[in-house]
Amino acid sequence: MSQLIQIITAQEPDVRNRSLDAFCRSATLDELLAECAALDRFRRQSDNLYERVRALFFLYAIYRFHIPLKAGLAPGGLVPFDGYDNLLKRRFEEAIDLFLAAPLSDATASALAEAYRRLGFQTLANQVRRSVRSVRGNQWMFRIGHPADQPLRVREELYRADDKMTRWQGEKSSAPTRGEDISPPHPVTPSSPYLFPILHEATPVRMDLSHSGWSDIFFLGMDYPEGARVLNVSIDLAVRGQGDGKPRPPVESFFRVIDQPILRLVSVDLGAVAEITSLAEVFDFAKDYLGL
Incomplete structure (x- = not known):
């Protein structure tokens, strides 16, 4: 199993509280990319909200702060326009798929970091919205289809x-x-x-x-x-x-x-x-x- 997934899912405090930074500093570029691929699969499959959100922010931190420092990463690069367009439209899942399909470079790593970060906050916001909607007194806010319904x-x-x-x-x-x-x-x-x-x-x-x-x-x-x-x-x-x-x-x-x-x-x-x-x-x- 991926070492970072073990950190997310572990019940033992010694494992659960391990530093992401410490692991990433000693890992090679290939090892980090393998961990990122495993984390991306994990966050798509997990039913646990906490695990999904923590995996998303692990991915953000790795692509933003650690992968750009590793030897072998192509400098510069081009970001897929369709992915950038989806990012602006807050369609983060589609943007991530397009960025992952593009050749890895400093530019695509930066784009992936931003997409994962925004998706993490969107995931939390969606959960808050569901929590608010579950309260009977708030349900009217989600049933308005026309200004006259206000x-x-x-x-x-x-x-x-x-x-x-x-x-x-x-x-x-x-x-x-x-x-x-x-x-x-x-x-x-x-x-x-x-x-x-x-x-x-x-x-x-x-x-x-x-x-x-x-x-x-x-x-x-x-x-x-x-x-x-x-x-x-x-x-x-x-x-x-x-x-x-x-x-x-x-x-x-x-x-x-x-x-x-x-x-x-x-x-x-x-x-x-x-x-x-x-x-x-x-x-x-x-x-x-x-x-x-």
Whole structure:
């Protein structure tokens, strides 16, 4: 059996906790390629989520950090365009098959590393999605086939323009800074001369206290269940020496209806603005920094 597969599947801590780096440093290029082939077969056949994810990240690390350092690897090289296209479209399995079929070079090793890394995170994300979907109260999110099926609605009061609110006076060239009014970056039209009411929400920050201070509980639970016990706490915060010093909910969000058929996301902390013009973009979390 492959030595790296033994590390993944072993129950004995002395074997399971062996360093991947130590093995790869002493292995030859041919030995690493043989291990990669075995790991790729293993991750396709295994029914165990933890084993699949760990095999994927082993493959990423080997192709990214170790194979490029071995003597005998062709420098440079060409990456199959179809594989690159599939990588951009998040079709990682197809991209990996195309990269594996191409001659091994520094370029294809880099492409394989990126494809394996993204597939590892996609595998974890799919499992989280299945877990969320299994909760009865969340199932409505996965049953929407048309915008009219969306059960969430904006309260009627938020559609009423408030003539007591300050009218927008002009353009702003950049995202607001902390303390600035979050107003739409376009003038209010004559048909809607006043701003709509703002809904303000504030919530404590959630902290998961685990055996190591902080860990990815989802992945830790598969590898070390005893260490995945966690205490979930909600915490208000205050900055020492500023203001009245009293803790308050640190996570704030503001919601307001605007006079355009778009969703505009504005982050004060990131100094970023994103405008969403289609429903598909709502779920394209990788498009910008504000998707999540």
